[in-house]
Amino acid sequence: MRVAALAGALLVAGTAFAGGAGLLPADGDLPGWRISEASRTFSGAELYGWIDGGADLFLEMGFESLLVQEYSDGARRLTVEASRMDDPMAALGVYLAKCGQETPSPSLAERHTVGRLQLLMVKGLYLVIATLDSSGARPAKALLAFAPFVAARIPPSPGPDVLSLLPAAGLIPNSARIVRGRTSLETVLVLCEGDPLGFAEGILAVAGRYRHPDGGEETLLLAVYPSAEAAAAALTALARQHDPTLTLVEEGPHRLLLRDRGGRFTTAAVAGSHLEVRAGRAAPPAP
Numbered sequence: 001m002r003v004a005a006l007a008g009a010l011l012v013a014g015t016a017f018a019g020g021a022g023l024l025p026a027d028g029d030l031p032g033w034r035i036s037e038a039s040r041t042f043s044g045a046e047l048y049g050w051i052d053g054g055a056d057l058f059l060e061m062g063f064e065s066l067l068v069q070e071y072s073d074g075a076r077r078l079t080v081e082a083s084r085m086d087d088p089m090a091a092l093g094v095y096l097a098k099c100g101q102e103t104p105s106p107s108l109a110e111r112h113t114v115g116r117l118q119l120l121m122v123k124g125l126y127l128v129i130a131t132l133d134s135s136g137a138r139p140a141k142a143l144l145a146f147a148p149f150v151a152a153r154i155p156p157s158p159g160p161d162v163l164s165l166l167p168a169a170g171l172i173p174n175s176a177r178i179v180r181g182r183t184s185l186e187t188v189l190v191l192c193e194g195d196p197l198g199f200a201e202g203i204l205a206v207a208g209r210y211r212h213p214d215g216g217e218e219t220l221l222l223a224v225y226p227s228a229e230a231a232a233a234a235l236t237a238l239a240r241q242h243d244p245t246l247t248l249v250e251e252g253p254h255r256l257l258l259r260d261r262g263g264r265f266t267t268a269a270v271a272g273s274h275l276e277v278r279a280g281r282a283a284p285p286a287p
Contacts (some may be wrong), residue, residue: 066084207220
């Protein structure tokens with residue numbers, strides 16, 4: 001996928017829906033549930049006032065605003081959080097980082113996961129999280145009552161299928177991630193200090209865990225650059241700014257080999273306009 005096409009698709013998607021009015025149920029929209037508190041909104045860095053320790057991921061991915069509304073059925077309280085992100089990849093990126101092992105319901109078409117007390121759903125520019133304070137009777141039914149209402153009010157904003165960059169063979173389910181900076185990178189692997197890969201300049205990466213026929217596993221990170229020269233420059237920067245827990249074993253113009261303190265190996269190699277990082281193998285791969 002060419003970077004120019006990717007950027008153009010994101011620009012179109014990012015202008016698809018500008019408001020949140022009517023997004024969440026009002027009193028009487030859903031039988032048995034009533035608004036229990038006034039809604040709250042948070043924009044930009046105000047998000048730290050709501051989720052503090054988890055705000056970094058949202059802001060790094062590309063966060064615009066959060067709408068929070070609380071409901072009650074007389075016995076339980078349900079909190080619905082609708083986060084509007086800068087583009088569909090940002091919404092999907094936060095969802096993938098938070099959803100864990102997905103357990104979807106066949107009654108809801110949008111990508112989601114639903115547990116005993118919480119539902120996460122992603123559609124277009126929005127990540128929606130509904131959380132019950134206690135289970136009561138049939139909690140999943142209560143959560144799933146809200147999701148279709150909200151989903152129907154979010155216009156589709158299809159973004160580029162960046163996860164298709166990851167090879168399908170061997171990919172461990174629920175391991176795919178979108179990486180847009182240090183916070184999301186550190187949830188995937190230990191690699192560098194600072195920003196040698198260029199996330200601050202808008203570089204995108206995707207990652208996943210892979211299982212090999214011999215039983216071994218590794219993490220694959222693919223960073224997308226505008227040219228092979230830009231990818232090679234990132235490789236050179238990584239050689240100088242790799243994490244101090246990694247030892248540089250070999251350095252060439254197109255490939256690095258590093259070893260962690262547990263004796264496992266990480267390679268970084270230029271492949272066209274991509275930088276491919278593979279980490280966690282017990283033996284160094286062949287050049």
